[in-house]
Amino acid sequence: MSPRSGFCFMSIVIGVLAFSASISHGTDLPAGRWWKRPMVIQRLGLNEEQRRKLDEALLVHKKEIIELRAMVDKEKLELEVGFGRKDLNDAQVMEVFRRLEQARSRLAEARFKFVLSVRKILSYDQFQTLVELFDELKKRKGPGGPRRGMQGGDPYPAYPEPQPR
Secondary structure, X not given: OOHHHHHHHHHHHHHHHHHHHHHOOOOOOOOOOHHHOHHHHHHHOOOHHHHHHHHHHHHHHHHHHHHHHHHHHHHHHHHHHHXXXXXXXXXXXXXXXXXXXXXXXXXXXXXXXXXXXXXXXXXXXXXXHHHHHHHHHHHHHOOOOOOOOOOOOOOOOOOOOOOOO
């Protein structure tokens, strides 16, 4: 396998893995500190203590998520390097693949722990409203939902305010 074809193959493998990981997350929340948005505060009826607890939960979980993302990136790089070698070592590449999948699994678990923390901070009704609100935003924004970059230094994710029902 030539280095160029190895790179193409590796790009396809990583693309497939990224796609499968993105559809398997199950419970997903908007990116950023959505609980700081006046519209979200109003729709969910968030109080000051809940917002403070959400800030604390984010800080605790975000540190772990940053470290785990770095592990995933490192293993992706190792996999690319393994596929780019002239003499492909199947066993070595499979071991790196296993480590990559393990890192992805740990990252998904850390993200889920944050969602679990959010669920414990919010009441049942508030959480259901949040899920409905995020579903509305995803439908308006299309594939990928409201997880788009920030615009103009806006501290909140860039998506339109939904209209009250």
